[in-house]
Amino acid sequence: MKYEVAASRSRMHSPYMEWAKTHAHGRYNLASSGVAAFPFKQLAQISNLRLEDLDLTGPAGYGYGPLQNALAKKAGVAPECVVAATGTSLANHLAMAASVEPGDDVLIEWPAYELLVTTARYLGANVRRFPRQWQDGFRLEPREVEKALTPETKLIVVTNLHNPSSAFADDAALRAVGELAKRIGARVLVDEVYLESCFSTGWRTAFHLGDHFIATSSLTKAYGLLGLRCGWAIAEPELARAMWRLNDFYGVNAAHPAEHLCVVALEHLGEIAAGYQTLLESNRRIVNQFLDAHPELELARQPYGTVLFPRLRNGSAGDFCRLLEEQYETSVVPGSFFEAPEHFRLFVAAEKTILVSGLERLSAALDRWKHA
Numbered sequence: 001m002k003y004e005v006a007a008s009r010s011r012m013h014s015p016y017m018e019w020a021k022t023h024a025h026g027r028y029n030l031a032s033s034g035v036a037a038f039p040f041k042q043l044a045q046i047s048n049l050r051l052e053d054l055d056l057t058g059p060a061g062y063g064y065g066p067l068q069n070a071l072a073k074k075a076g077v078a079p080e081c082v083v084a085a086t087g088t089s090l091a092n093h094l095a096m097a098a099s100v101e102p103g104d105d106v107l108i109e110w111p112a113y114e115l116l117v118t119t120a121r122y123l124g125a126n127v128r129r130f131p132r133q134w135q136d137g138f139r140l141e142p143r144e145v146e147k148a149l150t151p152e153t154k155l156i157v158v159t160n161l162h163n164p165s166s167a168f169a170d171d172a173a174l175r176a177v178g179e180l181a182k183r184i185g186a187r188v189l190v191d192e193v194y195l196e197s198c199f200s201t202g203w204r205t206a207f208h209l210g211d212h213f214i215a216t217s218s219l220t221k222a223y224g225l226l227g228l229r230c231g232w233a234i235a236e237p238e239l240a241r242a243m244w245r246l247n248d249f250y251g252v253n254a255a256h257p258a259e260h261l262c263v264v265a266l267e268h269l270g271e272i273a274a275g276y277q278t279l280l281e282s283n284r285r286i287v288n289q290f291l292d293a294h295p296e297l298e299l300a301r302q303p304y305g306t307v308l309f310p311r312l313r314n315g316s317a318g319d320f321c322r323l324l325e326e327q328y329e330t331s332v333v334p335g336s337f338f339e340a341p342e343h344f345r346l347f348v349a350a351e352k353t354i355l356v357s358g359l360e361r362l363s364a365a366l367d368r369w370k371h372a
C-alpha cells in the first residue's frame with residue numbers, strides 16, 4: 001500500500017500525525033514511541049535549577065552558544081557542524097530542504113516513518129523507495145539501495161534504529177550506503193532519534209562516517225523530554241550554515257527558556273536515562289514472554305528500541321487494530337501508516353502497568369481473532 005499523493009501542496013498533510021494526535025488515545029496506549037514524560041520537577045531537582053535562573057530572551061544569532069557547545073560535545077563534532085532545531089522533525093525538514101531541489105530524486109526506506117516521505121514530497125522531491133524486508137528482520141541492505149538509485153538521486157534517507165521495526169543498522173551497512181551515495185554526489189540522511197535509546201551500548205553518530213552524511217536526532221524519544229523539542233542536525237559546516245539560513249523562514253529563533261533547559265538536560269542525560277534504561281530492560285523481558293506465547297505474530301526480535309513491528313499471520317492487521325481499540329481499549333499503530341498493512345507497531349517502553357495490561361488485552365484479542 002502506498003501513501004496517497006495530495007493534489008495540492010497547500011493541502012498536504014501527514015495522515016499518520018493526524019491519526020496520532022486524534023486517535024491514539026486508547027486507555028492502554030501502546031501506539032506511542034517515546035518513553036513517558038520526565039517530570040520538570042525532577043529535572044529541577046537533579047540540576048538545582050531555580051525558576052529565576054531562566055531568562056525569557058537570549059542572545060541573537062545562529063544558535064545559542066552553550067547549547068551549540070553541549071550538542072557538539074555530545075556528538076563529538078565541532079559546534080559549526082550543529083544545527084539546533086525544534087525536534088528531529090524540523091531537523092529532518094531542514095536537512096532535506098538544504099539537500100534537494102524540486103524534481104530531485106530522494107530515495108527513502110520502505111517501510112518508513114511517514115513524515116520523512118511526506119516532507120520530501122512537500123519539498124517537491126520525486127520520492128523513490130527501497131525495501132527493508134521483514135523476512136530479513138528489516139535489515140538495511142545496501143544492495144537494495146543500489147538497485148533503486150538513479151543519477152538524479154540527491155538524498156538517501158534511513159532511520160537508525162529503524163522506525164517502525166527498531167532494526168539496528170551497523171557502521172558497515174551505513175558506510176556501504178554512504179559509498180553508493182558518494183559515487184553519484186548524493187548525501188545520506190540518518191534519523192537517529194531511536195538510537196538514543198541504546199543506553200547500554202556505546203554508539204557514534206553516523207556523521208562520523210563522512211561529510212556526505214547528515215544525522216538528525218532529539219531528546220524526545222529516549223529521555224522523556226518531548227516538551228522541550230530539543231532536536232538537532234549534524235552536517236558538514238557549509239550545509240549546516242545553509243540549514244541555519246533556511247531556519248530563518250520557519251522560526252528565526254528558538255524559545256530561549258527551552259534552549260536553556262536543553263543545556264541543563266544535556267548536562268544530566270545520564271541521570272535522566274537511568275530509570276528509562278531499567279524500564280526498557282525489564283519491559284523487554286515481559287514483551288519477549290508475550291511473543292513466546294503468540295506464534296500468530298511473526299517478527300524478528302530486536303535487542304534495542306522502544307517499538308516492535310509484528311506481522312499478523314492471518315487476516316487484516318487493520319481490522320485487528322480496530323477490534324483491539326473498540327473492544328479492548330488498547331491502541332497500537334496500524335501498519336498501513338508505514339505502508340505495511342499486514343503489520344502493526346507495538347510500543348514496548350510504556351510504563352509497566354500499562355504495558356502489562358495492554359499486552360493482556362492484546363492476548364485476549366488475538367485469541368478471539370484466532371477463533372473468529
Ligand SMILES: Cc1ncc(COP(=O)(O)O)c(C=O)c1O
Pocket residue numbers: 033086087088089090113159163191193217218219220221226231
Ligand atoms: C523516525 C522519527 N523521526 C522523527 C520523529 C519526530 O521526533 P521529534 O519529536 O524529535 O520531532 C519521530 C517521531 O515519531 C520519528 O519516529
